[in-house]
Amino acid sequence: MFELFDAVLAARLQFAFTISFHIIFPAISIGLAWYLMVLQGLWLKTGRDIYKRIWRYWVKVFAVVFGMGVVSGIVMSYQIGTNWSVFSDKTGPILGPLMGYEVLSAFFLEAGFLGVMLFGSERVGRKLHFFSTIMVALGTMISGFWILSVNSWMQTPAGFNINEVGQFIAADWWQVVFNPSFPYRFVHMMLAAFLTSAFLVGGVAAWHLLRDKTNSAAKLMFSMSMWMALIVSPVQIIAGDFHGLNTLEHQPMKIAAMEGHFESQNGAPLVLFGWPDVENETIHGKVAIPKLGSLILTHDLDGHLTGLDAYPKEDWPNVPLVFWSFRIMVAIGFSMLMVGLWSAWLRYRNKLYDSTWIKRAALIMTPSGSIAILAGWITTEVGRQPYTVYGLLRTIDSASPLDAPAVNASLLAFVVVYFIVFGAGIYYLFKLFKRTPSLNERDIKTGQPRRVAGITPIQGLDDGNTSDPKEGR
Template sequence: MDTFLGLDATLLARIQFGFTVSFHFIFPSISIGLASYLAVLNGLYLWRGDEVYLRLFNYWLKIFAIAFGMGVVSGIVMSYQFGTNWSGFSDLAGPVVGPLMAYEVLTAFFLEAGFLGIMLFGRRRVGPGLHFFATLMVAVGTAISATWILSVNSWMQTPQGFAMNADGQFVPEDWWQIVFTPSFPYRLAHTLTASYLATAFIVGGVAAWHLLRGEAHNAVVRKMASMALWMIVITAPLQVVLGHEHGLNTYEHQPVKISAMEGHFESHEDGAPLILFGIPDQEAGEMRYDISVPHLSSVIFGLGWNGAMDGLDVVPDTEEPPVAVVFWSFRVMVGIGFLMVGIGLWGLWARFRGNVYASPMLWRAMIAMGPSGLVAVIAGWITTEVGRQPYVVYGQLRTADAVSPLGASAVGWSLIAFIVIYFAVFGAGVAYILRLMHRAPSPVERGPRSSSGPTRSAGVTPQAQIDAKGHPGPAE
């Protein structure tokens, strides 16, 4: 068999796609969350006339622009792999996947691109009302983009609404069923909430950094911290509930994936235990050194105390996903999720006691948890995608039949090139984002608020007042 460093072409193609999509997934997650955050800040500024919200908007606007740009670039590069490494998938699933991807471009990407320039540079040119509308459209566009992409992924996980032609291609029969597959609503809600939660921890981590560096007097930093904590309090418990519902849906439609996530190599007729930790041994078909709670897995999946659950022993070895990867990535995601709930409750308790801005331990924890949302997003993606193996289209198209007929060395060297270029280019972009985050937003004196809109003085717009004081303009 043709190999490169002991790996065959199919595995190398999977690693390459996993590497590029992991990089890509980070930036849309930030873009989705930040776009909505910017729309909220812009709306609050118009409503309350408080320059603190405008300062926060300007502070995060440039960070959003850079993350959005890197998301677009990494997405374009990733899409080319459908033609290079996955021509079999493009040929066989193209009649279904191609139109859905085109709808994403025609709706979401055009909407984002059409209003992005106004959002970045148009406040003083189009007026505050239209500028807010443009910001809102960019936020809506990011959500629509996620909707189409998740529709594609959900169809690959729970395919329906198609027929097979004589050439083995997936031919659309019912677009409604293709777009709205059984897993789609759960996957969409879970992913969008993950993006909002990840953004809340990034914003909260940045605020915590500046609070610990002596910016507790800065009203802009305080507002940033407060809004992040409120978002965490709301979305972290919600994400736990959505994750549970998504798990129930996965158990119904992809039970083999659940068996790998739970580490159930063996079936349990009188109640399956919840395995908290252990070392999966797929070759031996057992979980070594496991720490488990009896019957709890059956209870979680609504089967009752003694409910029977199938394990991986009911399917052939060739149908099993890589259990260790799925088992541990799932635990990373769930563990981070419960830590997020804990941080939210901690912040709520500090707010109740009136010392939320004087809690150094809380803010140190927020800094440590700053990137946790992105780690959880990647861990969740690994759980979902690796758990689907050995299929690209679950139960219909095997990964080995979807890969291009390339030599292992060709895929291997291109993988090395991707790794070098990605770390150089996107590493520089991330370093610049961190540099922007390192700089605290400039403080502003809290002026009078107006319920009818932004505060004005002698016919001068709030933006002109800010610029006259020597503060950054709308893109700073």
């Protein structure tokens, strides 16, 4: 059973599996950290308790998500060495310092202030507490900055030389960090993180509003989410378009796979749906709009687009996977835009909280951001195969000199442990979402100053303290 996959395939599956789990958590914690910062800022500015209460509601979710992000993230940083040691040796001089900066400028900042943010509201003043939240939020974004720079350099390497032992070494650090695809990927991913959290918050609020549409905390959460959907979705679609144009410039083969263009042609169509058949180099059941592909990508109806036929077939990525994951991401992006526009229309007509249908739609969209992020990353990561450093270092030449049973065994162990631990984590998140965001938290009722809403309440005292919306009304 430990010979199921060859060592390289097992290592690839392990990376794909562990990073797919991991990326969900930091994406949510980036968005939630900024949301918490905004809520706390509004609370300090207006003094309205409702902001503080929503802060307390979501900080518990944040703590669970952040914890899962930390532990699944440590796995990533070590896996580069355990399973991809040749890659580590060759890229360490360039990518290592970027990751080093991520740890020094972001991880420590988040971790250092997280304790104060979660546990310290009783022990420090309001402003210092707010400052801690700001530092955590800032840390999440700095972390994204560095790790996306690393990933982007692997996609579009720049500013390097190769030394006598085959290592990539930096010639120009500015070009390394701000490599060609980095600014686009960074903006696209940060907006994705914001949208993911916005739809998570919106979905949870919608669920509570469907049960009680007068719940003021849920109303405020829902309203804030819908503003985010309205404003950020279109910006994200534009940012995604720019990112695509950048990819066309630097990784045209990836674009050809995303678009399902097997042939190079002028005036290429935009393929909406179909099933890519790699063997026969065609798309079955194709639904396409003539010329639109060229128009979008080259801004010219008859623009030339390189197809997969321009490249040796053994260098192609997995075309159906890239093709379909890209379409899932785009479809979700436009659904988000639709929900945003719909909410604006209802808001204009003063019916935002009365319409049952938009709440149902928002409820269905709860995990949409996470799904879109996974689909987008599958597009870009599968799309850059068969390389780890694009065009320069092949995946097959990156792996550790390990026996297949070692990698298969660890793959199995990760799958089992992740499903148990993160399965439980997701279950606990649902429990947290089920709590009604009420105006009657325990500390308000007793009128005593308390430490911040429970990250480590004593057993049995936490759950239920916010579960009854009518309590103390």
